[in-house]
Amino acid sequence: MITVRDSRDDDVATIAAIYGHWVRHGLASFELEPPGEGEMASRRAALLAAGYPYLVASNGDGRVVGYAYAGPYRTRPAYRFTVENSVYVAPDGQGRGVGRALMSELIRRCEAAGFRLMVAVIGDSANTASIKLHAGFRFGHAGLLPAAGWKHGRWVDSVLMTRPLGPGAAMPPG
Numbered sequence: 748m749i750t751v752r753d754s755r756d757d758d759v760a761t762i763a764a765i766y767g768h769w770v771r772h773g774l775a776s777f778e779l780e781p782p783g784e785g786e787m788a789s790r791r792a793a794l795l796a797a798g799y800p801y802l803v804a805s806n807g808d809g810r811v812v813g814y815a816y817a818g819p820y821r822t823r824p825a826y827r828f829t830v831e832n833s834v835y836v837a838p839d840g841q842g843r844g845v846g847r848a849l850m851s852e853l854i855r856r857c858e859a860a861g862f863r864l865m866v867a868v869i870g871d872s873a874n875t876a877s878i879k880l881h882a883g884f885r886f887g888h889a890g891l892l893p894a895a896g897w898k899h900g901r902w903v904d905s906v907l908m909t910r911p912l913g914p915g916a917a918m919p920p921g
């Protein structure tokens with residue numbers, strides 16, 4: 748059974764290991780070098796201090812197999828009701844609903860916090876797992892930045908997908 752909960756300080760090592768794997772071996776993140784645990788801890792602390800959710804998913808035996816958080820899409824203040832999401836699942840935990848469980852709770856938390864738009868900036872047009880995950884939560888395609896990155900010896904697109912949160916743009920923010 749997959750359980751989603753708030754992350755704790757002692758989850759950071761596992762979070763850094765999961766992210767480090769995907770920085771090294773994937774195209775979802777445009778970072779080239781895995782950040783260390785200290786850097787991941789300060790990024791997480793900054794998001795929590797600003798009121799964004801930072802969640803982990805554990806499997807039946809309590810092992811953390813994925814994490815997700817929301818953060819500012821861009822820092823200029825008119826963007827303050829818009830969040831960008833991040834979801835990463837351990838390579839041996841993929842394809843079992845962990846991403847879906849994390850996304851569901853992340854959306855719920857962001858709606859409860861009053862945010863109105865979630866943006867996914869997906870590394871690589873061929874990232875079918877991520878594009879399908881987002882489409883399953885009614886994210887619509889919002890744009891494509893062709894060849895926006897260069898990683899692992901090739902150009903990498905950014906796929907933009909968006910999903911309204913709560914009443915979305917149907918009314919002004921509360």
Ligand SMILES: CC(C)(COP(=O)(O)OP(=O)(O)OC[C@H]1O[C@@H](n2cnc3c(N)ncnc32)[C@H](O)[C@@H]1OP(=O)(O)O)[C@@H](O)C(=O)NCCC(=O)NCCS
Nearest residue numbers: 775834835836841842843844845846847876877879880883
């Ligand atoms: C993308 C990711 C978060 C998805 O999480 P997951 O736990 O593997 O996915 P789930 O099991 O919850 O499945 C979600 C959907 O994606 C589909 N999916 C999952 N893996 C897939 C794959 N390899 N190929 C095609 N579709 C896939 C599932 O069928 C499911 O679609 P459905 O709801 O229509 O059945 C995860 O694979 C991952 O961490 N990938 C590497 C990092 C990354 O790309 N992160 C996203 C950053 S934007």
